[in-house]
Amino acid sequence: xxxxxxxxxxxxxxxxxxxxxxxxxxxxxxxxxxxxxxxxxxxxxxxxxxxxxxxxxxxxxxxxxxxxxxxxxxxxxxxxxxxxxxxxxxxxxxxxxxxxxxxxxxxxxxxxxxxxxxxxxxxxxxxxxxxxxxxxxxxxxxxxxxxxxxxxxxxxxxxxxxxxxxxxxxxxxxxxxxxxxxxxxxxxxxxxxxxxxxxxxxxxxxxxxxxxxxxxxxxxxxxxxxxxxxxxxxxxxxxxxxxxxxxxxxxxxxxxxxxxxxxxxxxxxxxxxxxxxxxxxxxxxxxxxxxxxxxxxxxxxxxxxxxxxxxxxxxxxxxxxxxxxxxxxxxxxxxxxxxxxxxxxxxxxxxxxxxxxxxxxxxxxxxxxxxxxxxxxxxxxxxxxxxxxxxxxxxxxxxxxxxxxxxxxxxxxxxxxxxxxxxxxxxxxxxxxxxxxxxxxxxxxxxxxxxxxxxxxxxxxxxxxxxxxxxxxxxxxxxxxxxxxxxxxxxxxxxxxxxxxxxxxxxxxxxxxxxxxxxxxxxxxxxxxxxxxxxxxxxxxxxxxxxxxxxxxxxxxxxxxxxxxxxxxxxxx
Amino acid sequence: xxxxxxxxxxxxxxxxxxxxxxxxxxxxxxxxxxxxxxxxxxxxxxxxxxxxxxxxxxxxxxxxxxxxxxxxxxxxxxxxxxxxxxxxxxxxxxxxxxxxxxxxxxxxxxxxxxxxxxxxxxxxxxxxxxxxxxxxxxxxxxxxxxxxxxxxxxxxxxxxxxxxxxxxxxxxxxxxxxxxxxxxxxxxxxxxxxxxxxxxxxxxxxxxxxxxxxxxxxxxxxxxxxxxxxxxxxxxxxxxxxxxxxxxxxxxxxxxxxxxxxxxxxxxxxxxxxxxxxxxxxxxxxxxxxxxxxxxxxxxxxxxxxxxxx
Numbered sequence: 001x002x003x004x005x006x007x008x009x010x011x012x013x014x015x016x017x018x019x020x021x022x023x024x025x026x027x028x029x030x031x032x033x034x035x036x037x038x039x040x041x042x043x044x045x046x047x048x049x050x051x052x053x054x055x056x057x058x059x060x061x062x063x064x065x066x067x068x069x070x071x072x073x074x075x076x077x078x079x080x081x082x083x084x085x086x087x088x089x090x091x092x093x094x095x096x097x098x099x100x101x102x103x104x105x106x107x108x109x110x111x112x113x114x115x116x117x118x119x120x121x122x123x124x125x126x127x128x129x130x131x132x133x134x135x136x137x138x139x140x141x142x143x144x145x146x147x148x149x150x151x152x153x154x155x156x157x158x159x160x161x162x163x164x165x166x167x168x169x170x171x172x173x174x175x176x177x178x179x180x181x182x183x184x185x186x187x188x189x190x191x192x193x194x195x196x197x198x199x200x201x202x203x204x205x206x207x208x209x210x211x212x213x214x215x216x217x218x219x220x221x222x223x224x225x226x227x228x229x230x231x232x233x234x235x236x237x238x239x240x241x242x243x244x245x246x247x248x249x250x251x252x253x254x255x256x257x258x259x260x261x262x263x264x265x266x267x268x269x270x271x272x273x274x275x276x277x278x279x280x281x282x283x284x285x286x287x288x289x290x291x292x293x294x295x296x297x298x299x300x301x302x303x304x305x306x307x308x309x310x311x312x313x314x315x316x317x318x319x320x321x322x323x324x325x326x327x328x329x330x331x332x333x334x335x336x337x338x339x340x341x342x343x344x345x346x347x348x349x350x351x352x353x354x355x356x357x358x359x360x361x362x363x364x365x366x367x368x369x370x371x372x373x374x375x376x377x378x379x380x381x382x383x384x385x386x387x388x389x390x391x392x393x394x395x396x397x398x399x400x401x402x403x404x405x406x407x408x409x410x411x412x413x414x415x416x417x418x419x420x421x422x423x424x425x426x427x428x429x430x431x432x433x434x435x436x437x438x439x440x441x442x443x444x445x446x447x448x449x450x451x452x453x454x455x456x457x458x459x460x461x462x463x464x465x466x467x468x469x470x471x472x473x474x475x476x477x478x479x480x481x482x483x484x485x486x487x488x489x490x491x492x493x494x495x496x497x498x499x500x501x502x503x504x505x506x507x508x509x510x511x512x513x514x515x516x517x518x519x520x521x522x523x524x525x526x527x528x529x530x531x532x533x534x535x536x537x538x539x540x541x542x543x544x545x546x547x548x549x550x551x552x553x554x555x556x557x558x559x560x561x562x563x564x565x566x567x568x569x570x571x572x573x
Numbered sequence: 574x575x576x577x578x579x580x581x582x583x584x585x586x587x588x589x590x591x592x593x594x595x596x597x598x599x600x601x602x603x604x605x606x607x608x609x610x611x612x613x614x615x616x617x618x619x620x621x622x623x624x625x626x627x628x629x630x631x632x633x634x635x636x637x638x639x640x641x642x643x644x645x646x647x648x649x650x651x652x653x654x655x656x657x658x659x660x661x662x663x664x665x666x667x668x669x670x671x672x673x674x675x676x677x678x679x680x681x682x683x684x685x686x687x688x689x690x691x692x693x694x695x696x697x698x699x700x701x702x703x704x705x706x707x708x709x710x711x712x713x714x715x716x717x718x719x720x721x722x723x724x725x726x727x728x729x730x731x732x733x734x735x736x737x738x739x740x741x742x743x744x745x746x747x748x749x750x751x752x753x754x755x756x757x758x759x760x761x762x763x764x765x766x767x768x769x770x771x772x773x774x775x776x777x778x779x780x781x782x783x784x785x786x787x788x789x790x791x792x793x794x795x796x797x798x799x800x801x802x803x804x805x806x807x808x809x810x811x812x813x814x815x816x817x818x819x820x821x822x823x824x825x826x827x828x829x830x831x832x833x834x835x836x837x838x839x840x841x842x843x844x845x846x847x848x849x850x851x852x853x854x855x856x857x858x859x860x861x862x863x864x865x866x867x868x869x870x871x872x873x874x875x876x877x878x879x880x881x882x883x
Contacts, residue, residue, distance in 0.1 A: 066837075067829075070655035077610045152625030154610035157618045172617045227656045246654050246662045248829035249740065272738050274827040278721075282729050282736045283827075450605030450842055453612060488612060 052551065052570035058267040060550060060569060061289045063274045067248055071240065072226035073211040074146040077154040079561060085208040086560030087252060087269075089236040092121050092139070092190070093205040097554050097566060099473070101206045105134060105235070116197030116511050121190040126259040128214055129234040136184035138212035144177040145218070146209055155209045159471070162506075163204070165193040197510035200474035207472060207559050237264045237565040248273035252564065265552075265568035281545065290547045296421055299357040299543045310358040311542040314367040314557040315469035316478070319414075319535040322461055324492035331410050332462060333492075335532060336401030341412075341463070342387045342528075342535030344394035345432035351538050354428045355421065358541025363388050365524055366475045367539045370557055373517050379475055383521040386528035387535055391436050398437045409439035415461040418446040422465070429465075459490050465537070470558045475520040476505060477558075482527055482534070493533040498526045547572075581866070585859050592855045593643060593848070597636055600847055607652040607842040626652060628844070639848070648852070649845035653838070659849035663831065667853070669739055669746075670823065670830035674815040676750035681757030682808065688758070689765025689800075694792060696770060704762055711759025717821040720752035724825060737827040749826045753819055757811050761804055768800030801872050809865035813858040 066080050073089065076082055086094075094104035103109060107124035126134040146156030147170050160167035165181025181193035194201065204210060217225075217233045224231050229243040229250065237258050243250035252269035255261065274280045277295045281302065284292035294302045302308055319342070323333040331337055347361030360368075363385035371379040402408060416426045423446055430442040447455070455461050468488070470477035480486060483502050484494040501523040509516040527533050546553075549572040554563030608614070608622050623629040627638065642649060648659035688704040695701055727748060728736040734748050735741045772778060773796050781795055820832030831850060838846035 067654070069653045072655065075655045149621045150625075152622045154608065154614060154618075154622060157615075158610065158613045161615075171621070173621070223656060225656070244665055245657050246665050248827070249738075272740070272827060273829070274737065275833070276824050276827065279724070279737045279825055279827050282724065283738070286729060286732075286736050288736065288738070448840065450603070450840070453606075454604040456612075487615060 054265050054568045054570050055549075055573050057573070058265050058569055059270070060266055060268075060291075060564075060567065061270045061272075062291055063280050063283070063289050063293070064271050065273070065275060065293070067246065067273050068243065068250065070226060071232055071243075073142060073208050073213060074151050074153045074156060075226070076208055082208045082560045083562055084240065084250075085211060085236075086562070087236055087238050087564050088232070088234045088240050088255075089208075089211045090126075091205050091207070091211045092123075093202055094565075095203075095206050095554065095556050095559065095563065097552070097563075099556055099558075101203045101473075104206070105139075105212065106205075110202065116199075117194045119192045119194070119201065120185075121192070123188045123190065124259060126235060127257045128217075129239050129255055129257050130217075131257060132214070133187070134212055134214075134235050135187040136190040137187070138214050139190050139210075140182050140184045141215040141218070142211060142213035143182050144180050145213065147171055147180055148177045149173050153209070159204065159207060159209045162195055163198050163201070165195050167195070196506055199510055199513060199516065200472055200476070203473045237261075238266075238269065260565075264565055266564055269564055284545050290550045291553075292545045294543050294545060295357060302545060303356060303358070303543055305545060307545050307548065309544045309546045311544050311555055312358075312369050312557060313469070313540040313542055314370045315467050315540040316362055316365060316367050317465060317467035317537045317540065318362070318365065319537065320456075320461075320464040320466045320491050321493075321533065321535070322459055322464070322491045325459060325462070330462060331401075331405055331407075332412070334401045334405055336397045336404060337410070338532035338535070339387075340394045340396075340398035340401055340437060341433060342394075342532045343390050343397070344436040345429060346389050347537060348389075350425065350428055354424055355538065357421075358543045359538045360541060362536040362539045364536055365527065365534065366478050366520070367470075367557075370470065371473060371475050374513050379517060379520065382517055383524050386525060387532060394436060395438075398440075402439065409441065411441040411443065412462040413443045413445050414463045414465065415445045415447070415452060415455060416465040417452065418448055422446065425465070456490055459492070464491075466534075467540070469540075473558050475517070475524075476502070479505075479520055479523055479527075491533070493531070495526055495531055495533070498523050498531075501526070578867075581863055585863060588859055589852070589855060593640070593852060594636075596848060596851045597639060598632070600844055601632055603839070603842055605842050607844055609653075609841065643852075648849040651838075651846050652843045653841050653846065659845050662834070662846060663849055663853055666829055666831045666834050669828050670819055670832055672746055673749050673753055673819055673822070673828070673830065674812070676746060677753035677815050677819075678757060678808075678812050680750060681754035682761050684754070685758040685761030686765050686797075686804075688762040690769060690792060690797065692762065692766040693769035693773065693796075694788075701766075704766070708759040708762040708766075711755040712763070714755070715821075716752050716756055716819075717825060719755050720749065720822045720825045723748045723752055737825070739828050745826075745828070749819070749822050749828060752822050753815055757808065757815065760807060760811060764804045764807060765797075765800050768803055769796050772796040772799045798872065802869065805865055805868050805872060809861045810858065813854070813861045 064080050064083075066078070068080050068084055069078055070076050070081050071084050071088070073085055076085055090104045092104060092106040092110075093101040096102050105123055105126055106121045108122055111120040112118070123134065123136055128134055143160070143164070145151050146153045147160050147164075147167050149171060157167065157171035161171055162168060166175055166179045167181070169175035170177050170180055181195070183191045185191055198204070212235065214233055221231050226232050228245040229240040232240060234240065234255055235258070237255055237260070238252035239255045241251045241253050249270070249272045251271065254264050254267050258264060274283065277293065277298050280289065280292040281294055281298055283289040294308075321332040321338045321341070323330060347363070351359045351361045364380060364383065366379050366383065368378060368380045373379065373382065402410070414426060414429055416422050426444045426446060430444060433442050434440055445461075452464070456464060456466070468478060468481060479502055481488040482493055483489070483499050501519045505516050505519050509519055528536065549569055550567065551570050552566040552568050554566060555561070556563065607626070607628065608619070611619065614622065620629065627635065630638075639649065646660075648663070651657050651659055651662055654662060688707060692701040692704040724736060727733050735745050739745050773791075778791060778795055781791055786795075819830060820836055823830040823833040831853070834846070835850040835854075838850060
């Protein structure tokens with residue numbers, strides 16, 4: 001009897017494993033049919049915007065990757081919060097579909113003084129969602145609130161210090177907030193005084209931190225302000241509804257009081273937080289969602305899907321070489337060692353095969369498709385490539401470096417993330433670096449993000465896989481990171497010429513765009529080619545599935561991610 | 574009985590105090606800062622933000638403030654959900670987790686008990702093997718695997734129920750509840766089977782049979798009641814685990830529950846939320862253990878809660 005029982009168990013287990021295996025095969029088969037004969041193609045372009053008549057029903061269903069922590073423009077510090085703000089509120093300027101800042105709450109282009117220090121904005125006739133007019137005082141109040149130390153705004157000081165007059169002193173409690181360089185001359189005229197000429201100032205005006213807030217409303221709500229959709233006031237294309245402050249779903253409804261309401265086609269946007277990429281794709285395939293991001297292995301699987309859109313991102317990832325640890329110089333203080341490491345790994349394979357998520361190899365710090373000169377030339381075409389993969393050169397630098405250090409072998413630790421993708425990438429680095437540089441041993445240290453930040457802060461690492469996404473559209477957003485004692489430097493890199501060039505872009509070159517871009521190009525060459533202070537790895541890409549009937553979505557490479565203002569549904573019915 | 578409950582309440586309070594203290598100091602060892610934009614701020618600004626959130630004070634002072642607020646029932650303000658109290662956060666996120674957990678417990682236990690009884694009463698038949706096989710499956714396969722399989726087949730392929738999200742009313746809760754129920758189902762089936770087989774072979778069942786009791790009476794009135802005791806012991810912690818431990822299932826079905834929130838609060842160093850959720854989970858577990866102990870007395874009158882001379 002006992003034998004019978006076991007036999008039965010084994011038989012049932014076999015049946016089960018066959019069932020499970022069948023599930024797996026089915027999965028694979030379906031993927032094949034989803035992407036017929038497109039093995040070698042990559043979704044590298046957005047679908048062409050064919051102008052179609054908008055459908056009668058304008059409802060779109062979207063996914064966000066996290067809940068909304070806050071919609072108070074003085075407090076927001078995360079991607080989701082800035083995205084919501086960008087669609088329910090509006091600043092003096094707004095990024096259009098071409099990612100150019102154009103007047104929004106401002107009625108026309110700003111009047112700029114000759115020295116580039118004073119900007120005068122004339123406001124248009126616009127209303128808050130309660131029907132009251134948006135005035136210049138609303139901007140003064142919001143900006144003063146964002147820089148006031150009592151507010152504890154993380155982005156206020158970050159965006160305003162060194163830009164708006166007196167912002168730094170106010171944020172350090174050395175001056176009253178009323179002395180901030182922003183004044184309402186009358187209800188419709190706002191005058192902003194800057195600390196120094198800021199060539200990208202108008203692009204900053206589209207950033208969430210600079211949005212207006214109505215003093216009377218904010219004060220009357222007190223601590224409850226912006227804690228749910230009822231405790232907010234809107235002056236953007238949409239109003240937020242059904243947001244309870246912590247929930248994983250919310251709805252945008254068209255704002256009938258918006259000054260440009262006639263050009264807003266979407267009536268309702270339903271948003272749900274979905275953190276699991278596989279679930280997001282299932283909801284998309286099921287028709288429950290009109291757009292879904294795919295990451296990890298799914299990106300590899302869906303990269304060739306006919307509805308896949310490669311959404312270019314402007315975050316750039318690079319190795320940081322720590323030149324000083326525990327008060328002592330590391331072997332990475334040797335420039336030849338840094339150059340050898342920087343040139344000894346294949347970036348194209350990493351981007352295409354290992355990451356396979358739309359990311360591209362980077363031989364630069366300032367990303368592609370991000371900053372342009374006056375004639376519209378991409379900064380990348382001005383500055384060119386640096387630290388291109390070249391094993392032969394890497395080996396030469398390596399030998400020279402070892403000789404200078406008087407050693408025959410070296411061991412470094414690479415500090416990286418602990419996600420599946422990071423681990424795969426770290427393994428790749430280890431194989432490439434150790435394979436190409438004789439006598440090199442790489443140890444991998446894979447830790448959660450918070451731990452990495454702490455180790456970075458204490459400069460307790462050898463090589464770190466680090467990245468940066470810009471908040472505004474100017475090379476300085478990246479270049480400023482590596483000046484001596486820069487907030488993100490934390491690797492004891494210091495080059496006087498580099499510092500001087502960066503300082504010049506903020507000072508005497510601020511009003512000479514062409515010379516300024518040349519200075520950035522020179523500085524980038526020093527940072528990468530001459531010093532190999534950091535080693536660029538890749539520019540991040542994202543793969544999204546998007547229904548062909550969902551059109552006109554604004555995708556921004558900096559600041560808020562998306563604008564729904566011009567989006568619409570066409571051809572779904 | 575009253576004395577027993579009083580004593581237990583004092584112990585429960587003490588346990589909570591110790592848990593709060595230990596969690597508070599353990600939490601301080603987490604690396605990093607709760608300020609998300611930490612690397613964008615300079616020293617002065619960091620100090621100002623830290624002061625605003627009260628994390629600039631010495632640890633013992635922070636502890637004293639925390640305990641004082643806790644005594645008033647205030648769990649503090651979330652660092653991530655700006656301006657939102659942890660009490661509010663828990664209130665909105667506990668409901669979905671609780672619904673899933675409760676449904677999973679009820680469904681899992683009832684089906685599990687029926688399967689276990691069937692297996693015991695029809696020992697060494699196909700019914701027995703079938704239910705044993707089911708139990709092994711439930712114990713050995715984690716709930717998130719069931720969740721993925723259910724999502725794939727029932728939702729994506731057959732379109733019988735929603736793929737995920739929490740906006741289709743009761744329908745949204747069915748698949749995640751079933752996925753979560755597999756564990757308790759398997760556990761109860763195994764326990765009931767083993768216990769009933771033992772009870773069924775005992776003398777008093779033979780006596781009952783001799784007295785002419787029918788099969789139904791023997792199974793439910795005599796055997797089942799005795800077999801329940803060990804099950805109640807195990808199911809107590811399982812119940813707490815289900816309500817609190819559904820984080821992966823919540824993530825797979827995109828449900829705004831507390832389990833998922835707990836993990837993300839640790840990842841973001843949201844100190845107040847970490848404390849709040851830990852205390853909530855602990856309180857729940859302690860309460861369930863207390864209820865289980867009370868249930869012993871009801872199921873088996875021989876267990877006396879007063880701890881008297883008998």
